[in-house]
Amino acid sequence: MKSQMNIMVKKFGGTSVGSVERILNVAKRSLDCQLLGESPVVVVSAMSGDTNRLVALGDQVFPHHRGPAYDMLVASGEQVSVALVSMAIERLGGKARPYLAHQLGIFTDSMHSKARIQKIDTQKILQDIEQGIIPVVAGFQGVDDADNITTLGRGGSDTSAVAIAAALNARACEIFTDVPAVFTADPRLVPKAREIPKLSFEEMIEMAALGSKVLHIRSVEIGAKHGVRIHVRSSFESREGTWVVPEGESMESAVVSSVTHESSTGVITVEPLPKGTEVLAKLFTALASKGIIVDIISQLEIESGQRLSFSVGTDDVVAATGLVREQFGSHVSISTMKDVSKVSIVGVGMRNHPGVAAKFFSTLAQNNVEIHLVTTSEIKVSAVIDRPLLEKAAQSLHSAFGLDQ
């Protein structure tokens, strides 16, 4: 029944609904799809700039406040765009119904500003579709058991869209955005970067974790878990972009499918720490309790104990250093790097191709790029390097792994 409906969830981001003209364009695209036999379900973000404006207002009234009132505040942006897109569809002669999270039934836990979706009612959407009505749903927001508005965190509209697609067993979830596809690297950094036609969920998750901003990582995780095929494409062009699909569906996997980077990260090195894992456990527990996310960790036994290096967000370097000093006093020497970047390669093909890490290191070595910290997984290799060398590193890796063409 549901699959006969040919449901396509279409998520439009902030720039795609950033003006009256673009909102009318979203309405037209949705109606065109309906004419072609699709049953579109539209999910929208706030108009670009709106969420920033609301966050700034909130921060002026009560800095760093998080809770029901704050989520009510920032969720109002999606309320505006949902209403306007619905009106635009009606303006163009279609039928639309606007839904806020509480009206549809997008239930989440009560972790304000980073809530997780628990359940989505699909009954109203299915009724609308049967009547030729296009449901227009507010992304980013949910409702908890106490009827409070919750929000899913920045970029959460992607997550809303994929979760709705999963609940509806939709044919796919299309993410309309201001870039035409996912690229093999950031074209601003690597001019030879190319569009990737197909990616596996695993690769996309790694890329999102490693700094690619195209998709919100939670959305890809939900897509992977429920097998929702995600299509990242431009809201300003009609051609296809990048399909994110289960691994089996990918074309013959490239060994490396992309070079990803994060321009700004920080590294803290401490030595000598007392020996033993307990010491590390205590430190990382303390960092986590302050909300400091640790990315790469490298540990080495040395004569006088152990040497530890780890990377954190640039903004957290001072707090993390303070915490280390608090725990270990003046017995240790601490050095920090704030002006460093992270460059990574990602690809499911790595699993079956030995020597990828070796090639990664030798490429960087040939280009005189020193590595401060390294981490690897089954499908990625990451290194922290000096920021001025990031462009050279990314371009040479892109060439070395055959991504230039």
Next chain:
Amino acid sequence: MKSQMNIMVKKFGGTSVGSVERILNVAKRSLDCQLLGESPVVVVSAMSGDTNRLVALGDQVFPHHRGPAYDMLVASGEQVSVALVSMAIERLGGKARPYLAHQLGIFTDSMHSKARIQKIDTQKILQDIEQGIIPVVAGFQGVDDADNITTLGRGGSDTSAVAIAAALNARACEIFTDVPAVFTADPRLVPKAREIPKLSFEEMIEMAALGSKVLHIRSVEIGAKHGVRIHVRSSFESREGTWVVPEGESMESAVVSSVTHESSTGVITVEPLPKGTEVLAKLFTALASKGIIVDIISQLEIESGQRLSFSVGTDDVVAATGLVREQFGSHVSISTMKDVSKVSIVGVGMRNHPGVAAKFFSTLAQNNVEIHLVTTSEIKVSAVIDRPLLEKAAQSLHSAFGLDQ
């Protein structure tokens, strides 16, 4: 129980929450009242300018659209101010809970953009008050049976506040606004205008109907029906303003309590119309069906049939004239006046004082103000006059009826 709680509903208008500084001021005032033993329930409008911005966006997407999407759009303004006022109260150390209409349970009919309140749940508010929490409620909005957001029409936050006060059996409803009180006339027109300490509901209803913008007429009607005492006062000063109360409570009633005006109205005169009331019934039914509100009507038998004059809003003069022409063809002569004003006197004391109308006419005659159209009720006299004479007419009536001091 409820009255022991000493509940005061406090409504803050758009200018009172128009900036971060003013929002913090609203929070402070509410907390100060709590310290003095009151149980405040705060009702807020959208930040000044916000509703206009949203209406303009909506009109660009789909001009004149009215329905669930439009009401969802414009209701987002109150969502922002409710959230910010709640955050501000918490910032200053108090406890607050933000409520949108659907969260509290402000149920209305489904007449979008002019919905009427049918029922308000007070349970959550009463629970909050018992726990020392200040409920902060979105004015202007409601929710219908189908869980759609509705709105009450411009100025509807006054109505929300008085209806909430009625449901809670509150001690009073305070309307905080950008003027310190209701005046005997508009001070911009009549420099000798004074603040009115007490007014009856009936007088305030007439004044609102005759052009006073201080209170939304529906709110006064609800106040009158449920005996909710309304206190209009400045949100920037602490002194008292105007109390609107049941008639018995008024001080010895002034014969005339105020001079009210509308700068801009239109008059249409048609003759000769065929004799008979049926002709008039048909015409006014047709005008009503086009949404044209007719204010004053004057009819006179003449030799060739009847002569009819009636006043409508300036914007409706062209449409109304067209309709008259459509109904009566070229057999009648139609004359219109677009540059005219209406001046009125209001006072419950008129009931027991004959000669008020005579004094009204003679005052205008002495000042050479010609009257185009007149209407009277038990507690008011209104006349349509040339706009350039409005100031002189209002000032001379203000003096003649002893309002200068």
